[in-house]
Amino acid sequence: SQQGEEDPQALSIQEGENATMNCSYKTSINNLQWYRQNSGRGLVHLILIRSNEREKHSGRLRVTLDTSKKSSSLLITASRAADTASYFCATKAGGGNKLTFGTGTQLKVEL
Amino acid sequence: GAVVSQHPSRVICKSGTSVKIECRSLDFQATTMFWYRQFPKQSLMLMATSNEGSKATYEQGVEKDKFLINHASLTLSTLTVTSAHPEDSSFYICSARSVGEGYTFGSGTRLTVV
Numbered sequence: 001s002q003q004g005e006e007d008p009q010a011l012s013i014q015e016g017e018n019a020t021m022n023c024s025y026k027t028s029i030n031n032l033q034w035y036r037q038n039s040g041r042g043l044v045h046l047i048l049i050r051s052n053e054r055e056k057h058s059g060r061l062r063v064t065l066d067t068s069k070k071s072s073s074l075l076i077t078a079s080r081a082a083d084t085a086s087y088f089c090a091t092k093a094g095g096g097n098k099l100t101f102g103t104g105t106q107l108k109v110e111l
Numbered sequence: 112g113a114v115v116s117q118h119p120s121r122v123i124c125k126s127g128t129s130v131k132i133e134c135r136s137l138d139f140q141a142t143t144m145f146w147y148r149q150f151p152k153q154s155l156m157l158m159a160t161s162n163e164g165s166k167a168t169y170e171q172g173v174e175k176d177k178f179l180i181n182h183a184s185l186t187l188s189t190l191t192v193t194s195a196h197p198e199d200s201s202f203y204i205c206s207a208r209s210v211g212e213g214y215t216f217g218s219g220t221r222l223t224v225v
Contacts, residue, residue, distance in 0.1 A: 035216075042117070042204055042216040043155075088154060097143050099206075099214060101155045 004089055004102035012108045019076040021105040023089030024069075030092050032065055033099070034074050037086045046074075046087075079109045113139050115207045117217025124195055124224055132190045132220045134205030140185035141207035145214075146178070149202040161188050195224040 004025035013019055025032070031050045035043040049056045049065045049072065056063045062075040076083055089102040114137040124130050134144060143162050147155040159175075161167040161182035169175045177199075179191040188207075192199055205217040 033214075040202070040219065040221065042115075042218040043206075044216070045213060048213070097160060097208060098145075098157060100157075103154050106152070 004091060004100065006087075006089060006102040006105050008105060009103070010106045010108070012110065013079055015079060015081055015109055015111050017079055017109075019079050019083070019107055019109070021074045021087055021107070023072045023074070023102045025072075025089070025091045025100070025102070026070065027091070027093050029067070030094070032063075032072050033090045033092070034061075034063060034072075035088045035090060035101075037088065037104075039085075043088065076107075079107075081109050081111055083107060083109050113207075113209075113212070113215040115141075115205065115215045115217045117205050117220055119220060120218060121221045122223070124222070126196055126224055127194055129191055129193045130195055130222060132192075132203055132205070132222075134188045134190070134207065134217050136186045136207045136209075136215070139207075139209050139212070139215075141188070142185065142210050143208045144182055144188035145206040145208075146180060146188075146190050147204045147206065149204060149219075151202075155204060158190075192222065195222070197224045200224045 006023045033048045034046040037043050047058045060077045065072045086104045086106050088104045090099040116135045118133050146158045149155050158173045159167045159169045161180050163185050167180035182188040204219045206214045
């Protein structure tokens with residue numbers, strides 16, 4: 001399977017704390033994307049990092065990419081209860097259109 | 112921003128019947144659409160990729176006669192689950208993309224076969 005692995009599978013934190021999720025993948029990539037999915041809903045694109053970038057920020061999100069280790073991390077700072085969702089990394093390789101999704105991290109932010 | 116509308120959001124059908132799920136790009140032309148299947152608390156598994164006006168490309172292990180995909184226009188793709196069985200119960204999500212643009216996902220369809 002080409003699917004990437006994410007850890008942790010589940011993460012429970014208190015509001016205001018930071019949440020870090022990690023993603024590992026198997027093949028060379030063009031870019032890596034992070035998506036959010038609320039329960040029973042579709043996916044919302046959060047951030048894209050290209051293979052020649054090492055770090056990217058968007059609001060409370062910080063993404064890093066280490067192509068030598070084939071890994072990425074997503075940091076959500078000052079988490080809120082509304083951040084409760086599943087988070088998936090997805091990679092795009094070669095000239096194709098396909099996205100390959102990681103196994104996902106279920107984040108729960110408690111008040 | 113780009114919006115993809117997916118209908119229905121929920122459907123319950125009897126075993127042996129067929130169900131059609133629609134995926135529409137509302138404000139852009141989608142040259143490529145993707146159909147995913149997702150089991151509870153699991154990741155998205157790509158079922159097939161469809162380009163407008165051509166036959167869909169199915170992933171290994173996906174029965175093309177069971178999951179019929181039609182991408183008749185640049186704004187509409189449909190997935191028909193034929194002769195549905197309880198094991199077909201799942202969450203189905205479509206995604207659409209135009210050339211050089213990102214991926215926009217529909218809100219998903221919860222299919223329950225009884």
